[in-house]
Amino acid sequence: MAFALEKSYLFGMGLAGGMAEAPILVVDDEEEVLQVIQEYLKESGYSVVIARDLSEALAKISSDELQTVISDLLLGADRLGGIEVLRESAKKSIPCILISGNANLEALKEAINLGASHFLDKPFELADLLTIIKKTKAKPQAIQDKSEQLIQSSGLTHRESEIFHLIAKGLSNRDIAEATGTSERTVKAHISSIFRKLEVSSRAELLSKLIV
Structure with missing residues (x-):
């Protein structure tokens, strides 16, 4: 299994x-x-x-x-x-x-x-x-506020912000690609950029930043 x-x-x-x-x-x-x-x-x-x-x-x-x-x-x-x-x-x-x-x-x-x-x-x-x-x-509004703070402070692009929110929801690279109409390769490139800008190395670290 x-x-x-x-x-x-x-x-x-x-x-x-x-x-x-x-x-x-x-x-x-x-x-x-x-x-x-x-x-x-x-x-x-x-x-x-x-x-x-x-x-x-x-x-x-x-x-x-x-x-x-x-x-x-x-x-x-x-x-x-x-x-x-x-x-x-x-x-x-x-x-x-x-x-x-x-x-x-x-x-x-x-x-x-x-x-x-x-x-x-x-x-x-x-x-x-x-x-x-x-x-x-955590309170939903607090998470939303923290998300917006991270997006603004890290300088994520519009597409990166969209993918950031989908990552925060837990969608896989494949599901993000389907939801955004792009390829998994493109999604991986965006995620690499997001991780670099947020100074994290994994999805778990990204989620930890949202816990307020």
Whole structure:
């Protein structure tokens, strides 16, 4: 499968996340992914509840008090159940992180329009997930203000600014290329320029700059 993690890595991190006031809901129909994320977040100090299918996820969102939802986008019979999870989360103003995998462009665009907090492609580093969770806890306006400050202070071009926002949403190079009507090669060149201007070397570092 696309996602795998050694147990020694999982329990050897020793990361200290703050205790959550409300649990994080993790939704995935792949048992291994579900269990690894759940155990990792618990080891990092978070309270976690899980859902193995769409109906269970919607029930928990409706009835439980949650701080964040992490859901596979390709969920359920139509493989787009993550959109329903996102829609229900939005009704209660719960930040929703989508594990986008190999989702098509239309699904990604719909998720963006519905206000997905972030996209995470499989396979991914669990340490990056913690950074994203911290980002979702920040106020949206504060993140927007920080984004604009970074764009202005670093002198990003209009195209670089557009790509910067898509990177901040977690879209892959391929998805950014499709969304902007350019090639992956062009996107990579823009990202290289963005990283240089922002003095970062990875997407994780870029996201860290947005946590205020």
